[in-house]
Amino acid sequence: MVRGPTHGPTGPDRAEGPGGVRRGPAYAGLVSAAVPLVDPFRRRVQDLRISVTDRCNFRCTYCMPEEGMRWLPRDELLTYEELTWIARVCVERYGFAAIRITGGEPTVRTHLHRLVELLSQLDVDLALTTNGVKLPELAHDLRAAGLQRVNVSLDSLRPHPFEQLTRRDDLHRVIAGIDAAIDAGLDPVKVNCVVMRGVNDDEVVDLAAFGRERGVGVRFIEYMPLDADEEWSMDRVVPAREILDRIDAVFPLEAVGAERSGQVEPAERLRYRDGRGDVGVIASVTEPFCGSCDRVRVTAEGKFRTCLFALEEFDLRAVLRGGGTDDDLAAEIERAVGTKWAGHHIGRVDFVRPPRSMSQIGG
Ligand SMILES: C[S@@+](CC[C@H](N)C(=O)[O-])C[C@H]1O[C@@H](n2cnc3c(N)ncnc32)[C@H](O)[C@@H]1O
């Protein structure tokens, strides 16, 4: 692994945050000596996914159980200052290019715009993934705080399947949330759609049409074995090829490059031949993009993970709250990245499900 430069301790700069929690020094501009963080398989790590909560106002069947989730106590969650500290070290030391805020449902955490304000000072591509239900109230404030882009999850346009999937009757609010995001100037606004055979796979063309009408790109995601109910099976996965074939038969498609301004995009992107936007598929199961994966994740309680399916976690909260410096944090991040594996083993006999489900990891 290529190690980043070692900066001197930053202890004197640290200040007390709310609740007596120490926070890192204020961001003072990108350190020119940022050195790429490279994993054992020579992939540059540069995309940080930050989960701000394990809680959610939905209960999507492919993610959470209907009831019985045990929530993290409030004091176990990283504060916004602590999350920003981790993000700052990733940007300053390793030149991370992208940060995505996720959860659980990130908008159920209070004053989310405060975190956006803090992270927007890092001058990276700043995005949010949300179920959209609170966007009608929040979209403008998030945009004003510095959020650039948003992905809204929407798996069905029909009230009944929507309610079956999310266990909530909020379809109209999610669509209003997408419209609010567009109205607020978030750009791009994208839709994430998890496709499950026998549940919503008959809607891919309708969802594509919805995206074309609204001017939002739809990203169809293969169902992954990260559901809390452990009901995933390969026959519920609709392969990305099949999704594209169905759309192409109605709205002819042509390929566009997968790379976007030097960053890796896991979605294979295609555009409509008639110029009405684009569509993407994330074939995590049938055509994994592990070979070009540039992502790492921090869970809401500060566990650093190098893959959605990782079985090992690294406790950044212990470093932050144990008097650690930027150097200590960087050392733990580098130790973790040194364990990033070549790829997941979904569909193979040696695949082991991680003990956390999607909402506890941060999708
Ligand atoms: C865990 S959610 C968190 C953010 C927000 N609550 C939302 O739903 O957009 C992030 C993304 O993961 C997707 N997701 C959740 N469980 C999944 C699964 N088992 N397979 C594939 N995608 C999944 C969701 O559809 C969503 O687009």
Ligand code: SF4
């Ligand atoms: S996918 Fe998102 S909205 Fe659905 S239960 Fe999971 S965290 Fe909540």
